[in-house]
Amino acid sequence: MDKPKVVLGVSGGIAAYKACELLRRLTESGHDVRVVPTASALNFVGAATWSALSGHPVSTEVWSDVHEVPHVRIGQHADLVVVAPATADMLAKAAHGLADDLLTNTLLTARCPVVFAPAMHTEMWEHPATQENVATLRRRGAVVIEPAVGRLTGADTGKGRLPDPDQIFELCRRVLARGGAARPDLAGRHVVVSAGGTREPLDPVRYLGNRSSGKQGYALARTAAARGARVTLIEANTGLPDPAGVDVVHVGTAVQLREAVLKAAADADAVVMAAAVADFRPAAYAAGKIKKKDGQEPAPVALVRNPDILAEISAERARPDQVVVGFAAETDDVLANGREKLRRKGCDLLVVNEVGERKTFGAEENEAVVLAADGAETPVPYGPKETLADTVWDLVAPRLAAPADGDSDKTG
Ligand SMILES: Cc1cc2nc3c(=O)[nH]c(=O)nc-3n(C[C@H](O)[C@H](O)[C@H](O)COP(=O)(O)O)c2cc1C
Numbered sequence: 001m002d003k004p005k006v007v008l009g010v011s012g013g014i015a016a017y018k019a020c021e022l023l024r025r026l027t028e029s030g031h032d033v034r035v036v037p038t039a040s041a042l043n044f045v046g047a048a049t050w051s052a053l054s055g056h057p058v059s060t061e062v063w064s065d066v067h068e069v070p071h072v073r074i075g076q077h078a079d080l081v082v083v084a085p086a087t088a089d090m091l092a093k094a095a096h097g098l099a100d101d102l103l104t105n106t107l108l109t110a111r112c113p114v115v116f117a118p119a120m121h122t123e124m125w126e127h128p129a130t131q132e133n134v135a136t137l138r139r140r141g142a143v144v145i146e147p148a149v150g151r152l153t154g155a156d157t158g159k160g161r162l163p164d165p166d167q168i169f170e171l172c173r174r175v176l177a178r179g180g181a182a183r184p185d186l187a188g189r190h191v192v193v194s195a196g197g198t199r200e201p202l203d204p205v206r207y208l209g210n211r212s213s214g215k216q217g218y219a220l221a222r223t224a225a226a227r228g229a230r231v232t233l234i235e236a237n238t239g240l241p242d243p244a245g246v247d248v249v250h251v252g253t254a255v256q257l258r259e260a261v262l263k264a265a266a267d268a269d270a271v272v273m274a275a276a277v278a279d280f281r282p283a284a285y286a287a288g289k290i291k292k293k294d295g296q297e298p299a300p301v302a303l304v305r306n307p308d309i310l311a312e313i314s315a316e317r318a319r320p321d322q323v324v325v326g327f328a329a330e331t332d333d334v335l336a337n338g339r340e341k342l343r344r345k346g347c348d349l350l351v352v353n354e355v356g357e358r359k360t361f362g363a364e365e366n367e368a369v370v371l372a373a374d375g376a377e378t379p380v381p382y383g384p385k386e387t388l389a390d391t392v393w394d395l396v397a398p399r400l401a402a403p404a405d406g407d408s409d410k411t412g
Pocket of ligand 1: 039
């Protein structure tokens with residue numbers, strides 16, 4: 001079988017050196033990679049490096065090997081184009097359809113999925129011009145992953161850092177695995193995913209918590225990003241590294257999680273509540289550590305109810321067409337309890353899984369049945385949490401309202 005053909009576009013940012021690692025990961029895993037740098041990118045990493053690592057000639061403009069018509073052929077034959085790093089300038093050119101070098105020509109001729117991994121200073125990223133260009137590219141079907149937060153060029157830190165090359169590689173692998181659709185099915189959508197387990201403090205050192213690892217929620221966030229969605233991941237106490245291309249909000253308690261979910265859900269197409277939210281919290285918080293006293297029994301801990309976030313967002317949807325998905329971990333009467341919970345919460349889909357030794361909390365695998373409000377049931381056999389995540393998005397995607405802008409048949 002032919003190797004999948006990947007075009008690695010590199011534009012002129014300081015993170016260009018990290019694209020060498022991405023190139024290595026792609027070639028070592030059996031991809032045929034053609035590197036197309038911009039002229040500015042060669043100020044950071046030279047053509048010899050790209051050519052030697054990829055095994056292909058390297059050119060920045062359309063005037064080399066003209067008999068092979070590279071400005072058209074490279075894009076036409078690609079299975080995936082990934083631009084990493086994508087400068088503010090490159091995003092602007094791509095959004096406006098400019099074609100003044102080989103990379104921008106390739107972006108116009110590609111009919112395969114296109115992934116942009118932007119990297120720039122926070123001010124450049126946050127500038128309305130850049131944000132509008134990103135929104136345009138996403139609306140047309142490109143996967144534009146969110147930059148990471150961290151050290152930037154020089155001593156600055158903030159949002160704008162190129163995500164770890166390993167994570168960009170994983171995302172590319174997922175995009176390729178989903179086949180050649182130029183427009184991923186969640187392109188242009190904003191989805192919110194909650195993950196992890198809330199901790200309800202009792203005193204400065206103790207809390208009421210649960211055993212949720214957050215792995216299912218992270219799988220949902222990663223798969224949604226690979227399917228083109230802008231993803232906000234609201235994370236509670238997982239300790240997991242932020243996934244590439246996803247906006248992550250860190251919270252601790254149920255009350256904080258509610259606030260973050262409601263804020264992010266305001267413009268979301270779908271909300272998936274995979275986090276295990278504590279039903280109760282201690283009624284009182286002791287400002288100092290509760291001490292044990294000789295000869296005295298401990299005082300009982302009074303509990304109060306936490307807000308029911310799933311029921312609240314299902315009942316008061318920020319948009320009438322918003323799709324809401326809940327999770328239920330049950331130990332007995334799994335399906336009967338799941339159906340009852342779906343009705344009580346008022347969500348569109350409920351992923352019901354049985355808590356067991358090898359599945360659910362902390363495991364890499366899961367097994368579930370997805371119940372729909374219209375009565376449909378989709379069993380998902382024991383397997384990786386990513387498979388369940390993809391099934392959830394497969395069920396969410398057809399329930400989303402048609403995009404308002406009519407751009408749905410265009411490509412990135
Ligand atoms: C040292 C240095 C670092 C730069 N880093 C970035 C960057 O990380 N992101 C960015 O958007 N622009 C960065 N720039 C600016 C771009 O190189 C400049 O906008 C250039 O025109 C981009 O060209 P290209 O998009 O064709 O590659 C940097 C410039 C210099 C001199």
